Amino acid sequence: MNKNDFLFRFNLNQHNDSCHNYRHHSPLKSAAVLIALFDHSKEDNKSSSSGLQVLLTKRASHLKHHPSQISFPGGRAELTDTDLVHTALREAQEEIGLDPEAVTVLGQLPSYEVISGYEVTPIIAIIDSIQAYQKDDNEVDEIFHVPLQHFLQNENHHCVVSQRKGLNLNIHFYPYKHYNIWGATAAIMKDLANRIK
Numbered sequence: 332m333n334k335n336d337f338l339f340r341f342n343l344n345q346h347n348d349s350c351h352n353y354r355h356h357s358p359l360k361s362a363a364v365l366i367a368l369f370d371h372s373k374e375d376n377k378s379s380s381s382g383l384q385v386l387l388t389k390r391a392s393h394l395k396h397h398p399s400q401i402s403f404p405g406g407r408a409e410l411t412d413t414d415l416v417h418t419a420l421r422e423a424q425e426e427i428g429l430d431p432e433a434v435t436v437l438g439q440l441p442s443y444e445v446i447s448g449y450e451v452t453p454i455i456a457i458i459d460s461i462q463a464y465q466k467d468d469n470e471v472d473e474i475f476h477v478p479l480q481h482f483l484q485n486e487n488h489h490c491v492v493s494q495r496k497g498l499n500l501n502i503h504f505y506p507y508k509h510y511n512i513w514g515a516t517a518a519i520m521k522d523l524a525n526r527i528k
Contacts, residue, residue, distance in 0.1 A: 332382050332479055332527070334370055334457060340527035341437060341455065359450040363419040364405030366440075366523065367429065368479060369458035382480055385520070386458070387512070388427060388466075389473040399472070401512045403519070404429065407449065415439070419454040427474050428465030435459055440522055445515050453519050477507050482520045483528060 367386040392399045404423035412418045416439075420431040440453040464474050481487055482505060489504040503517035512520070 332483065334368075334383060337368065337383055337479070337527060338437065357448065359444060359448055361408040361415070361418075361452075362406055362449040363408065363415040363422070363452045363454055364403035364519075365419040365423045365429075365434075366403055366453050366455045366519065367423065367434065367458050368456070369476075382478060384476040385479055385482065386427075386429075386474070386476055387510075387516070388471045389475070389510075391468070391470050391472050400514065400516070401510055402516050403453070404471075405451070415452045416454050419452075419456075426467050426470050429458070429462055433458055433460045433462055440519060440526075443515050443519065451515060453523075455523070475510070477505075477510075477512070481505065481507055482524045488517075488521055488524075 365386075368383045369386065370383060386404070387401055388404055390400050390402055404426045405419050406422040406426075408415060408418045409421075412421060416436055420429075420434060420436075423429040423434075424431055434456045437455045437457060439455060442450045442452045444450055466472075466474055487505055487507075489506070491502050491504075492499050493502050494500070501518070503513060503521050505512040505517045505520060
């Protein structure tokens with residue numbers, strides 16, 4: 332899927348349905364993540380990959396919340412943030428050195444309640460130009476990309492039902508190479524895939 336196809340489908344379909352069914356029962360802190368997409372063919376004309384790629388990170392192993400898990404750049408909203416878009420862009424700049432001026436924000440998905448006590452809002456954006464990422468080793472172990480097409484193929488998505496406090500919860504997975512993309516990150520990508528299919 333190329334950038335124009337993605338933009339057309341994302342803007343055409345504005346439903347708010349979600350495959351994520353976890354609900355927290357205490358006050359939540361506000362957070363945002365950046366789903367940053369870019370056209371891989373612009374980065375490397377010799378690459379066999381084509382179409383949009385999704386930027387992901389592997390969280391540092393010493394972090395309190397979700398250590399070593401695959402996630403989007405992002406984090407908790409700060410009082411100095413003007414809105415959740417600002418939160419997502421600021422966190423992406425801090426974690427991986429992504430220049431906010433090189434990003435075009437397209438919109439957002441509905442918020443997700445996660446087990447660590449956050450209400451996370453995914454911000455969808457296109458990276459407009461090639462970036463030299465600079466990861467913060469205190470927060471990020473690795474930066475990598477996955478073709479958006481991987482998330483659009485039903486056979487790559489897996490879901491198991493787990494019980495927590497008597498409730499059945501859907502746990503989503505997208506294995507990719509040696510990575511296990513799961514939890515809220517996978518649920519967000521499943522919702523985005525459903526929206527643009």
